[in-house]
Amino acid sequence: MKTTIREERKKEIIRGFYDLSRLEGMENVSIAKIGKHLGMPPSLIMHYFPNKRLLVLGLISHILHQYQLIYKPIINKFEKDHKVYPELLVNRLFSREWNLLFDDGVFFSCFAMTFRDETIKREYMKLHLKLRDTLKSILDRDPVFSKGDTALLAEKIFVVIEGAYYYLSLIGDEKEYNRKLNIFKDQVFQLLKLESQLILEDSE
Amino acid sequence: MKTTIREERKKEIIRGFYDLSRLEGMENVSIAKIGKHLGMPPSLIMHYFPNKRLLVLGLISHILHQYQLIYKPIINKFEKDHKVYPELLVNRLFSREWNLLFDDGVFFSCFAMTFRDETIKREYMKLHLKLRDTLKSILDRDPVFSKGDTALLAEKIFVVIEGAYYYLSLIGDEKEYNRKLNIFKDQVFQLLKLESQLILEDSE
DNA sequence: TTTAATTTATTGAATATTCATTCAATATTA
DNA sequence: TAATATTGAATGAATATTCAATAAATTAAA
Structure with a gap:
């Protein structure tokens, strides 16, 4: 199970992105906000999604x-x-x-x-x-x-x-x-x- | 025709907003970009549309x-x-x-x-x-x-x-x-x- | 099985850029 | 003269992204 943490985290991040989009509208959700929402630094999000487009694609x-x-x-x-x-x-x-x-x-x-x-x-x-x-x-x-x-x-x-x-x-x-x-x-x-x-x- | 300049300018701004949205996608259009596109300072846009929501509503x-x-x-x-x-x-x-x-x-x-x-x-x-x-x-x-x-x-x-x-x-x-x-x-x-x-x- | 080496996960601080908005000053029109 | 239009500079907050450093987990060697 090499990729288990990776895949779990990615799911968690996208889920957080989705939850926030639901609450505040997608255009108002930033990486920093997702980080705060999930209690993780923005840099960790960027570690799994090297740029925002990939994050959006994931969502x-x-x-x-x-x-x-x-x-x-x-x-x-x-x-x-x-x-x-x-x-x-x-x-x-x-x-x-x-x-x-x-x-x-x-x-x-x-x-x-x-x-x-x-x-x-x-x-x-x-x-x-x-x-x-x-x-x-x-x-x-x-x-x-x-x-x-x-x-x-x-x-x-x-x-x-x-x-x-x-x-x-x-x-x-x-x-x-x-x-x-x-x-x-x-x-x-x-x-x-x-x-x-x-x-x-x-x-x- | 007291409001003729005002109304003309408002139309022009919204038209610029629309044109740029068409080119770059609405979420990527800022007040500064509209200003540059139309050759006017952002502050003039804000003069006619005191906040962005009003501008969006106009669009x-x-x-x-x-x-x-x-x-x-x-x-x-x-x-x-x-x-x-x-x-x-x-x-x-x-x-x-x-x-x-x-x-x-x-x-x-x-x-x-x-x-x-x-x-x-x-x-x-x-x-x-x-x-x-x-x-x-x-x-x-x-x-x-x-x-x-x-x-x-x-x-x-x-x-x-x-x-x-x-x-x-x-x-x-x-x-x-x-x-x-x-x-x-x-x-x-x-x-x-x-x-x-x-x-x-x-x-x- | 323990240790060492290596890869991956996580952190926090820093970056330059862009954002909407404010303001005081000047120009134009009514 | 008074109101409106226009300018340009300045604001702080938020943006995506980078980086170096640390922690944890995985793999390889002993």
């Missing part, structure tokens, strides 16, 4: 990993089943229990960096492709949906999910939030319903 | 105003007509000529601030409500669509537009970009078609 991997985890329970649920129940799927795709575990502000701060850093852009791209692919494989296991273009359907579903994720983040009022959330859930539900109708009609 | 108003302008030609086109041609509408909603006039990186940098600043959040919210309202009023002028829930339809359309705006910004490859763009255009087209079908069926 982004962390964020994207966390984001991906959100969809883990969805996958697990559907891994046993070989049939997709649209209501169930929609509810899970829009479930926001994880909201407590994940900071949207940090996510979008990192996303904004996408426009100035190709490496970061690729990381985000990879995540989005993976999410679509996961949904595709869920649909592929269903006897009906697998007859259609599951990749296409996954694209159409995720564009609504992500548009909703973006737009709903602006809404403070809970009632209004839920009203709109239900609109978008219904919209995805319609996509699923329409697709299965078309497939069933074709096979007649 | 955000500018951005959101520009963003809104994107949809001006769409509105103008449909203001004369009292009929909505779905293909035409979709093409215009997804038209990206304005991409050259508008920096997405700055837009999302400002959007990220939404999570830490209620004033900024409200500004963004206002913009999004206005865009939906504009589309609603276009649909309201159409004899068919006006019989349905135009506000609901506008929500469903914009969530796709905004999801696409977000997602497509990650895609560099032009072919792939256009392939996906067409998927989302088709998706909105389907929303419009389905809605008019339902209305026409109901009225029989």
